[in-house]
Amino acid sequence: MAAETRREAVSEASSPTRLVPGQLPVHVGLVVSILLMASPLLLAIVMSTQTVPEIYDIGDITPGSDGLANYVSVLTTYNMLTYMANSLIMSVLVTVGKIAVSLLAAVALVFYDFRFKNGVFFLILFTLMFPVPVRIVPLYELMATLGWSNTLLALTGPYLASATAVFLLRQHFMSIPESLVEAARVDGVGPLEFLWRVLVPMSRGMITGLGVITFIYSWNQYLWPLIVVSDQNKQVVQVGMKYLQSVGNAGQTDWGLIMAGAVLTLLPPLAVLIAFRNPLLETFGLAE
Amino acid sequence: MTGISLHNLTKQFDDVTAVDSVSLDVTEGEFLVLVGPSGCGKSTTLRLCAGLESTTEGTVSISDRNVTAEPASERDVAMVFQNYALYPHMTARENMTFGLDAAAGFSGTEATERVEEAAAILDIEDLLDRKPSALSGGEQQRVAIGRALVRDPEVFLMDEPLSNLDAKLRVQMRAELAELHAELQTTTVYVTHDQVEAMTLGDRVAVMNDGRIEQVAPPQDLYDAPDTRFVAEFIGSPGMNTVDATLRRRGTVSEIVWGDNTVPLDASPESLGLTSGDRVVFGVRPEDLSADTDGDVRMEVTVTEPLGSTLLVRGTVGGHEMEVSIQPRSLVEVGDQITLGVDPDRLHLFDPESGAAVYHSADSREAIGVDGDGRRDAAVARQGGADD
Amino acid sequence: MSAHETAFDSSLGAYLLLLPTLAAIGAFLYYPSLQTLRLSLYETFLFGQNTRFVGLGNFASLLTSNTYLASVGLTFGFAAFVVVSTLAVGLLVAFLLYEVTNGKAAYLIAAIWPYALPTAVAGTVLLFLAHPSVGIYTFYLESWFGVEVDWFTVGWQAFLVVAIAAVWKQVGYNVIFMLAALNNVPESLNEACDLDGVGTWRRLLRVYVPLMSPTLVFLVVMNTIYAFFGSFALIDLMTQGGPTNATNLLIYQLYRDAFQFNNLGLASAESVILFVIVAGLTYVQLRVSDRYAHY
Numbered sequence: 025m026a027a028e029t030r031r032e033a034v035s036e037a038s039s040p041t042r043l044v045p046g047q048l049p050v051h052v053g054l055v056v057s058i059l060l061m062a063s064p065l066l067l068a069i070v071m072s073t074q075t076v077p078e079i080y081d082i083g084d085i086t087p088g089s090d091g092l093a094n095y096v097s098v099l100t101t102y103n104m105l106t107y108m109a110n111s112l113i114m115s116v117l118v119t120v121g122k123i124a125v126s127l128l129a130a131v132a133l134v135f136y137d138f139r140f141k142n143g144v145f146f147l148i149l150f151t152l153m154f155p156v157p158v159r160i161v162p163l164y165e166l167m168a169t170l171g172w173s174n175t176l177l178a179l180t181g182p183y184l185a186s187a188t189a190v191f192l193l194r195q196h197f198m199s200i201p202e203s204l205v206e207a208a209r210v211d212g213v214g215p216l217e218f219l220w221r222v223l224v225p226m227s228r229g230m231i232t233g234l235g236v237i238t239f240i241y242s243w244n245q246y247l248w249p250l251i252v253v254s255d256q257n258k259q260v261v262q263v264g265m266k267y268l269q270s271v272g273n274a275g276q277t278d279w280g281l282i283m284a285g286a287v288l289t290l291l292p293p294l295a296v297l298i299a300f301r302n303p304l305l306e307t308f309g310l311a312e
Numbered sequence: 313m314t315g316i317s318l319h320n321l322t323k324q325f326d327d328v329t330a331v332d333s334v335s336l337d338v339t340e341g342e343f344l345v346l347v348g349p350s351g352c353g354k355s356t357t358l359r360l361c362a363g364l365e366s367t368t369e370g371t372v373s374i375s376d377r378n379v380t381a382e383p384a385s386e387r388d389v390a391m392v393f394q395n396y397a398l399y400p401h402m403t404a405r406e407n408m409t410f411g412l413d414a415a416a417g418f419s420g421t422e423a424t425e426r427v428e429e430a431a432a433i434l435d436i437e438d439l440l441d442r443k444p445s446a447l448s449g450g451e452q453q454r455v456a457i458g459r460a461l462v463r464d465p466e467v468f469l470m471d472e473p474l475s476n477l478d479a480k481l482r483v484q485m486r487a488e489l490a491e492l493h494a495e496l497q498t499t500t501v502y503v504t505h506d507q508v509e510a511m512t513l514g515d516r517v518a519v520m521n522d523g524r525i526e527q528v529a530p531p532q533d534l535y536d537a538p539d540t541r542f543v544a545e546f547i548g549s550p551g552m553n554t555v556d557a558t559l560r561r562r563g564t565v566s567e568i569v570w571g572d573n574t575v576p577l578d579a580s581p582e583s584l585g586l587t588s589g590d591r592v593v594f595g596v597r598p599e600d601l602s603a604d605t606d607g608d609v610r611m612e613v614t615v616t617e618p619l620g621s622t623l624l625v626r627g628t629v630g631g632h633e634m635e636v637s638i639q640p641r642s643l644v645e646v647g648d649q650i651t652l653g654v655d656p657d658r659l660h661l662f663d664p665e666s667g668a669a670v671y672h673s674a675d676s677r678e679a680i681g682v683d684g685d686g687r688r689d690a691a692v693a694r695q696g697g698a699d700d
Numbered sequence: 701m702s703a704h705e706t707a708f709d710s711s712l713g714a715y716l717l718l719l720p721t722l723a724a725i726g727a728f729l730y731y732p733s734l735q736t737l738r739l740s741l742y743e744t745f746l747f748g749q750n751t752r753f754v755g756l757g758n759f760a761s762l763l764t765s766n767t768y769l770a771s772v773g774l775t776f777g778f779a780a781f782v783v784v785s786t787l788a789v790g791l792l793v794a795f796l797l798y799e800v801t802n803g804k805a806a807y808l809i810a811a812i813w814p815y816a817l818p819t820a821v822a823g824t825v826l827l828f829l830a831h832p833s834v835g836i837y838t839f840y841l842e843s844w845f846g847v848e849v850d851w852f853t854v855g856w857q858a859f860l861v862v863a864i865a866a867v868w869k870q871v872g873y874n875v876i877f878m879l880a881a882l883n884n885v886p887e888s889l890n891e892a893c894d895l896d897g898v899g900t901w902r903r904l905l906r907v908y909v910p911l912m913s914p915t916l917v918f919l920v921v922m923n924t925i926y927a928f929f930g931s932f933a934l935i936d937l938m939t940q941g942g943p944t945n946a947t948n949l950l951i952y953q954l955y956r957d958a959f960q961f962n963n964l965g966l967a968s969a970e971s972v973i974l975f976v977i978v979a980g981l982t983y984v985q986l987r988v989s990d991r992y993a994h995y
Contacts, residue, residue, distance in 0.1 A: 053796045057789075058810045061868065067836060068825045082839045129721035136714035144718060151729045153982075155929050157951055158975045161964050162735030163728065185724030203397035206364050211411030211463075212385025215713060221410070225401040244818040246933035247951075251959055262820040266937060269824075279828045286821045293816035301809055309880040 065290070072283035079279045094284035102271060104285055106257060107264030111243055112292065114179045114260060118242040119235050122186050127231075130193035131219050135205060145194075152187045156248050167252050178252045179260070183242060189234055192307065196230045197223060233307025236300045240293040261289045314376060315340040315499025316361060316467050321370035323356050330356040332523035333370065340375075341497040343490075344528075345514035347504055349546070353523040354503045355471055361501060362469050363387050375466050387467075390460035394472040396452045398444040404455045405440040408462050423462070430461035433492065450481045457492075468500040474509065486512060507547055511535070519543045536674055541667035544595050544660060550624070554595045555632040556664065561588035568594045568661075571630020573609045575654050577661075577673070584661065584671050592670065595660035598624065601636040603644070604653030611636065613648045625650070736975075739968035751965065758969035767945065768953065768970075772977075775950045778863060779927035785867045786923050787916065790874030795904050797875065798882040808879070815872035819930060822869040823862075823937040830861050851939075855946025862934050862947050870926055874919050881915035882908060917989035921982050928978055950974055 071079060072095070074088025099105045132138070133145055156163070163182060172178040200223070208218050224231065246262040253259050256267065268285045271278055297304065316338045323331040331353045338344045346354040359365045361372055363384035371380045379387045390411075398407050405427055412423045431437045434454045444452050453473060460468055473489075474482045490513055493500055504510055510517045511531040518528040519542070527539040538544035544552040557570035561581055566588070568575045575596075581588050599622075601609075611627040611634065618624075622637045625644055629652075636652055644650060661671040715722075740758055742751040762768045793811050800807055814822075830837045830851070838849040851857035885908060893903050909916070932951045935941055941948035941956070950970065958967030 047799075047801060050796050050799045051802075053792075054800060054807050054811070057793050057796065058807065061814060061871065062810070064822075064825050064829055064868070067829055071828070071836075080834060082834060082836060085836060125720040125724065128717040132714040132717035136710070136717070138711040138714040141714075144722070147730075148721060148725060151725050153975065153979055154729050154733045155925065157929050157932075157954060158971050159729065159732035159736050160954070160971065161739060161958050161968050162732035164958075165735075165964075166727075166732060181724070182728040185721050185729065190721065201395055201397065203393040203395055204399060206362075206384075207391065207393065207397040207411075207459075209364060209384045210362060210387075210389065210391045212383075213411070215717075222399055222401075226399070228401075240816050244820070246818070246820045246936075247955070250936070251955075262818055262933065265820055265824050269937070277834075279831075279834065282824060283828060286824045289818055290816070290821045293818065294813060297813060297816040298809060305808075305876065308876045310876060310883065 065287075068283045069287055072280055072287050074280045076276055076278055076280065080276065088280065090280060094278075094280045095288065098268070098281050098284045098288065102268060102281070102285070103256070104261065104264060104268075104288060107259055107261040108288065108292070110179075110258060111261040114176065114245075114249075115239050115242040115292075117176065117180045118183045119238040121180060121184050122189055122238050123231060123234060125184050126186055126189035126193055126234075127219065127224070129190045130197055131215060131223065133190070133194050134197040135215065135218070148185070148190050149187050151185065156182070160247075160251065164251055172252075174253050174255045174258050179249060182248070183245075186238075189238070192230065192234060193227070196227055200226060229303045229306050232300055232303035233305075236296055236304045237307065239296055243293045265289055314338065314373070315342060316501060317373040317376075318357070318361070319371045319373070321357065321360055321372065322368045323353075323360055323365060324368045329523050331360065334520075334523075334525050335370075336518060336525060336528065338499055338501060340499055343493050343500045343502065343513060343515045345502045345504060345510040345517045346520055347507055347510035347514075347517055347546075348520035350505055352520040354505075354520045357520070358469050358471055358501060358503045361467070362389055362391050364391075388465050389467045389469050390463045390465040392453075392456050392460050392468065392470040392473045394475050396444070396456040396476070398452055398456060398459075400444050403441050403443055404436065404447065404458070407444070407455060408440075408459045411459065411463055426462040426464070427458070430458040433461065433495070434458050449477050450485060453477065453485060457489075461496075466499065468498050468502075470500065470502045472504055473502075475504070475506075482509075489513060507549065511547070519546060521546075537669070537672045538595075538660070539669050541593055541595065541662040541669075544662070544669075548597055548599075550598055550635050552595045552597050552660065553601075553632075553634040554593050554662065555630070555634065557592055557594040559584075559586055559588065559590050559592045559661070568592065568659075570594065570632065573630045575609065575659065576656065577659060577671075578656060579671065579673075586670070591664050593662040593664050593667070595662060596654060597658060598635040598637040600655040600658035601634075601638075602653045602655070603636070603638045603642060603650055605651055607651040607653040609652040609654060611650050611652055613644055613646055613650060616644055616646060733975075736968045736971045739965055740972045742965040742968075744963055744965040754965070758966050759973070762966070762969055762973065767948075770945060771948050771950050771953045774859075774946075774948065775928065778859065778866075778931070778949060779924050781863045782866045782870065782927040782931075783920055783923040785863070786870045786874050787919060789867060790871050790878055790919070791904075791909070793871065794875045794878035794882060795908070797879055799900070812872040812875050814869055815876065817869050817872070819866075819869055819933040820937060822865045823934040826861060826865045826868075827938045851943075853943050855943055858939050858943055858947050862931065862938055865934050865938070866927065866931050870923060870930075874923070877915050877919055878912065881912040885911050913989065917985060921985050924981055924985070925978060928974065950977075 067085065070085055070087055073090050073092070074084070075090045078084055078088045078090075099108075129148065133141065167173050167178045170177075172181070204222065205218075208222060213222070244262065245260070249260045250263045250266075253263070259267075265282070265285050268282045269277070271281060314337050318334055318336045321331055321334045321336075322329065334353075334357060336344075346357060348354045356365060360367055361374075363372075363379070363382060363386075367380055371378055373379065374387055374389065398404075399410065402410060408427050408430065409423045412426070427440065428437070431440055434457060436451065436454045436458060439447060439451055439455070444455070447455065453476075456473070474485050477485060486509060493513075502509075502513060504513075511534075514531055516528055517531055517534055519526045519534065521542050527534060527543045529537075529539075534543060534547050538547060538552070541554055545554060555570050557568045559577070559581055560567050560569055562576065564580055566577045566579060566581050566584075568577055575594070581590065586592070609629055611625070611629045613625055613627040615626040616623060617626070618640065621640060623640050623642050623644065624635060624637055626633065626635050627650075628634070638644070657673050659671070659673040660669065662669055741753060741755055743754040743757060744751050797804065797807055797811060829835050830849070832838055832850045832852050835849075841847055841849050849857065851861050889907060889911075893907060898907070928949075929951055931949060932955065935947055935949055935952040936955070939947040941952045951974070954967050954970040954974065957963045957970060
C-alpha cells in the first residue's frame, strides 16, 4: 500500500494544484486557526469587564468600564469562591488518590506474578466501557444509601479507580529495563521501597503528566456533581456557573458577570496545562 | 570449599529446555567463564545462580550451602549487568549504597567507608556525586562493579559486563577486571559470548551449547585438546577446520583421506578404537596449516583476508571449505592453487556422530615421550600463575 | 523474549496492592453497571418510591417511542458531525503545526489549550457570544451576511451551535494525538517526498493520513464517546434539549427521565441502550481499522 501511495503521489507531483512549499502560508494558517479558536475566550474576557448597559450595546467590543468589578462580585456575592474551593479540593483529592491507587495496581500488574493476572488486568481495562452515564442511576442510589450525597466522598470516590491511569503506568513500568528490577531483587529491595525509591523517581514525568490529565478531567466534571450535590455550598464551579445564569437585573441577564465566572472557571485548568505542558505532552507521546 | 556448585541444574521455559542438567563446581576464589553462542543457556545458568530464575530441577549451592529455594537477596551474590542497571535518578554513590540500605544492619558510616574503599579500587572517587547520564559507558560500568564490590558478596556474577563498551575500552576493562580479581580473589562466574574475553579472563572456561556444558577446562587446554567438535570450532579465531574424512590403514600407522588429499597420522586405527575405512571428522587449526610447496594438501583459494600479522586464506580442499593462516605478504591470489603442509603434532579426530574427540596428536606425542610443542608447558605455567 | 520471572512472587502481596483499585471498580463501576441492567427491567413510579418488574417493557416502550427514536437519530447525526469536523479541523491544525519551523512551541500551546477548556465554560461562553439577541457573533453574522440567526427557536441552528461548541472543546485533544503521530513519520519519507516533489496537500492526504491511521481510529472512538456522553453540559446550559427537541441528545433525555421525572427504570434502560450503542460503535470502528488501517 505504501508503494502504491508513493507511485500515485509521484504521478501527481507536477500537477498544477501543487502548493509552493513555504513557511508564510503555514504561519498565516496557524495564526488564523489559533485566533478562531481563541476568539470566544478573548471576547469573553473583554465582555467580563463590561457593565450590563455596555453588554447590551452589542457592537461594543472594547474593554468595559467595570474593570475587575465583575470578578470581585462573582467571587464574593455570588459564591464563586466557595465553588472554586470545592472544585479545587475535589480535583486535588481525585488526582492524588487516583495516582496513588493506580501506582499500586500497576506495580502488582508489572512486577508480580499471580493467578488471574491477565483476568484482573482485563477487568480493570473493561471499565472503560462504563462511563458515568451508563451507571448513573444506581450510582446515585448507592451514594444515597451510603449517605454520601452532598459530600466530598461522592465527588471523589467514584473517580478513584482508573483504567487509563493503570494502563499508562503499566506501559511505563514495562519500559523500565528488566535489569534494574533484577538489581533490586539481588539487593533485597522490597516492593514498596522499590516503588517509592526507584519507580516513582524514574516516572516523575509520566506521573506529572497523568496528574495534569486527571486534574483537568476532574475540574471539568459537570454531570455527576450536578446530580449528586444539591447543597449549593458544596457545589463545584462548573455547576456554579449554571447558578449564575439566573442572576439578572430588571430582566436583563448580567452577561458580564457570567463571563467573569466562565473565565475564572477556565483559569485553573488552563494554568495547569501551561505550567506542566512538557510532562503532559510527553505523556501523550509528544516529547518536546 | 566450593564457591558455587551446580548439580543437575535444569531450566525449562514452556517447551524449551534452556539449561539441560548442568553440573559444575567453581572453586572458591576461581574466575570461571561461561562462554557459548547466543541462546546456549549461559545467561540462564548465571541467572539461576543469582536466583533470578527458579530452577526446574537440580540444585545450586553457594559456599556449600544449598540456596536453590532461596530468593536472590538471600544468596549473598552480587550481579553486574550488561547494561549496567544503574538507577538513572541516583548519583553513583546512591547507586552503590542503595542495596546496602536495603540490607539491614549497615550503619551510615560503614556504608560510606565501603563506598570510599570500592571507589578507590576502581578509581572513581571523583565521579561519586554524578548521575549515570553524566558518566561515560566505561565509568558507568565501573560504578556498576563498585555497587557489586560494596556488598562484599560471596560470589560475583557478571552477565556480559563489557559487551556495551567500545572495542578499545573493552580491552582495557578486561585487563582491569583480571587485576581486580587477582586482588580480591572473590569467586566469580562470568558470562560472555566473546571467546577472547573467555580465554583471557578465565581460570577455567566452560563452553556451553544447547543448554549443556561441552567442556570445562583451563583456556589453553580448550584450545589444545577440545573435547568435542563444537568446542574445536567455537574456540580460536577463526575456529578449527573440520572436514568429513575417512581413516585408512597405512602400514603400522594410518592416514586421513578426503578427496585427493591425504594426511598421515602417527597411530594405528586400532589404537584409536577404529578400523580402516571408518568415517571420521578431521580437525586442524588454520594456524597449524602452512603454505608448503611440498605439501600433500591442495587448496583452491576463494578469499584472502590480510589481517596484518597473518594472511588468512580461505579456499576449498577436497570439496570442503578450509581456512589457513599463513605468512603475511605472501603472494596468494584468489583462484590460485596452493599446497599446504600440516603440522603432524596438531591433528585432531572427532566422532562424526557424537562429535566427541577421538584423538589429539599432541596428547599421543606426550604419551610416547615426544614433546609436542612448547604451548602445553606455557599453558601450565600460565595456569599456575593464575592460581597463586 | 523468554518469560523472565517477575520481581516479587507473592500472590497475597499482589492482591493487597490491587485491593484499592479492585474495591473501587467493584463498588463504583461493576456493581452500578450490573444494577443498571437489573433496574432496566423494572418500572418505577410514585417518584421512585415503588417498582414493578416489567421485563423488557422499558425497552419496548423506548423503541416504540417516536421521541426516543428521534433522539437516537439526532445523537448519531450529532456524533457524526462532531467526529468528522473535529478530525478535519484537528488534522489541518496538526499538519500546520508539524510543518511550521519557527515558533513551534508557542503555536503548539496556543493550539491545544482547549484541551483544558471545561465543557460548561465552552457552553456558557458560546451561549452568550452567539445569543440570538445580545450575541456578538449573531450581530456580525446578521449584519455581514444577512442571515437570520435565531437558534432559540430554529432547531437546526441550535444543533449547529451546540455542535460547534463541542468541536471547539475537543480539537485540542485531537491535535495533541495527531501531532504525536505525525512526529512518528520517518524523516526519510519526508525526504523522499521532497525529492519526488510531492505537493503539500498530496503529502498530507496520501502519505501522512495513511500512516496516522491507527491514531485516527483511536480518535474516532474517543470523539464518538465524547459526542455521546461529554456533550451533556452543553445541552444543559445552552438549549435544555430544545427547541422542540432539536438538541435532545440521548444523554440529556436520560438525565431528564432519571432526575426530573424520577423514572429510574426507564432511565436505566436508556443507559443500557447507550452502552450497547457505544460498545457496538467502538467494536465496529476497531474492526474496520483492523481491515483498512495501514500500519
